[in-house]
Structures are given as structure tokens and as C-alpha cells.
Amino acid sequence: MAVVADIIGIALVAAGLTLATIALWGLLHMDRISTQLHAAGLISGPSVIAVLLAAPFTGEASIITSAVLVLIFVLISAPLASHAIAHAARRGVERVEPEVGRSDSDR
Amino acid sequence: MPEVPLAIALGWATLLLVAGGLVLLRSQDALTRVLALDVLVSIVVILMVILSYLRSESYYIDVALTLALLAFAATLAAARYLSRGSIF
Numbered sequence: 091m092a093v094v095a096d097i098i099g100i101a102l103v104a105a106g107l108t109l110a111t112i113a114l115w116g117l118l119h120m121d122r123i124s125t126q127l128h129a130a131g132l133i134s135g136p137s138v139i140a141v142l143l144a145a146p147f148t149g150e151a152s153i154i155t156s157a158v159l160v161l162i163f164v165l166i167s168a169p170l171a172s173h174a175i176a177h178a179a180r181r182g183v184e185r186v187e188p189e190v191g192r193s194d195s196d197r
Numbered sequence: 198m199p200e201v202p203l204a205i206a207l208g209w210a211t212l213l214l215v216a217g218g219l220v221l222l223r224s225q226d227a228l229t230r231v232l233a234l235d236v237l238v239s240i241v242v243i244l245m246v247i248l249s250y251l252r253s254e255s256y257y258i259d260v261a262l263t264l265a266l267l268a269f270a271a272t273l274a275a276a277r278y279l280s281r282g283s284i285f
Contacts, residue, residue, distance in 0.1 A: 100202045103247060107209050110240065114216045117236065123228055130232050134239040141243050144250065145258075148198055152255035157246065160262045164242075167269040171235055174273050178280035179228055 099147030106140030113137065123179045127172055134168040203251040210244045231275045238268035 109132055116129035142164070145157030217240050221233040242261040249257035274284050 096198050099198045099250075100206075103203070103206050103250070106243065107206060107213070110210075110213050110243065111216075114213060114220065114236070117220050117233075118216070118223070123226075123232070126229065126232055130236050133236050138239055138242055138246075141246050144198075145246075148250055148253065150253060150255070153249055153253070153258065156249075156255045156258035156262065160242070160246070160258055160265065163262060163265055163269075167265065171269055171272045171276075174276035175228060175232055175235070178276040181280040182228065 095147045095149070099144040102140050102144040102147075106137040106144075109133070109137035109140060124176070127176055127179075131168065131172050134171065135164070138164050138168075198250055200251060203247060206247050207244065207251060210240060210247055213240050214244065227279055228276075231272060231279070235268065235272050238264060 113129045113132035116132075117126055120126045120129060139161060142157045142161045145154050148154070214237065217233065217237040221230060221237065224230045224233050242265050245257045245261035245264070249255060249261075278284050
């Protein structure tokens with residue numbers, strides 16, 4: 091039974107690291123902030139959660155308790171941080187676009 | 198959990214940290230840099246959690262929680278500053 095728990099724990103850690111690798115590959119190859127946000131969200135959300143879900147398979151209560159706290163915090167903070175960056179990017183586009191429109195009408 | 202796969206995972210996460218640094222160096226504008234730093238902090242959190250599993254000590258995860266909290270506040274402040282020109 092302990093061997094099965096070890097295998098599941100290692101598989102969860104490997105899944106999280108694989109997700110993070112794919113997301114970083116995407117982050118290096120995407121050039122727009124909206125698509126980069128999608129790749130970054132994969133790291134700050136699912137890959138961290140997958141690694142944290144391996145905590146119960148260590149069998150130590152203190153590690154499981156701390157991991158649950160981090161899990162709850164990540165579930166709350168990751169979407170909020172992504173939203174803040176997306177909002178800033180959108181406001182930046184809105185700030186630039188009227189200036190472009192004004193210069194076109196002036197001509 | 199067995200030590201050898203966790204040590205390999207630790208090395209893997211360190212390589213991801215290097216790749217995250219590459220993303221930070223290649224970023225063109227401030228917002229992309231904020232995003233890259235957010236990603237780097239997430240990778241350090243993963244690194245700390247794996248280190249905690251490897252050494253069977255829980256306080257590494259507490260360090261990860263503190264780091265995530267500080268990075269969340271920093272990301273919110275930086276994004277707000279870049280969009281409005283001031284934090285408050």
C-alpha cells in the first residue's frame with residue numbers, strides 16, 4: 091500500500107512539473123500579453139496545485155496541514171493576480187488606442 | 198516518498214527556474230516582466246514544496262506560503278501602478 095501511495099505522489103509531482111515545463115515553453119514562444127497570461131496561469135494554478143496534492147502521500151500531518159493552507163491561498167490568489175495583470179494590460183491598450191485615433195483624425 | 202525521484206524533481210524544478218529567468222530577460226515591457234516574476238515565484242513555491250517532501254520538514258512549505266503572499270501583494274501593486282500610475 092505504501093508503494094502505491096509513493097507512486098501516486100511521485101506521479102502528481104511529475105505531472106505538475108510537466109505542466110510547468112509546457113507552460114514555460116509557451117511563455118517563451120508567445121509574444122502577446124493575453125496569450126502569455128494563459129501560459130502563466132497554467133504554472134501559477136494547476137502545476138502548483140498538482141505538486142501540493144502530493145502532500146497526503148508523504149504521510150506527515152504537519153506537511154499536509156501546511157500544504158492545504160498553501161493550496162487554499164493559491165486557489166484564491168492565482169486568479170486575482172492574473173486578473174490584475176490582464177486589467178492593467180487592457181487599460182494600457184485603451185490608453186494607447188485613443189491617441190492613435192486622434193492622430194489619424196488630425197491628418 | 199522515495200528520495201531519488203524527488204531529487205530528480207528538485208533538479209527539474211531548478212532547470213525550470215533557469216528557463217523562467219530566460220523569460221524574464223527576454224521580456225519586452227514592464228507588464229511582461231511582472232508576469233515573468235509571478236511565474237518565477239510559482240516555480241520557487243514548487244521548489245520549496247518538493248524540498249519539504251524530500252527532507253520531511255513542514256517549515257519549507259511555510260516559507261513557500263510567505264513567499265506566495267509577498268509575491269501576490271507585489272503583483273497587485275505593480276499591476277495597479279502600471280495601469281493607474283499610482284498604487285493607492
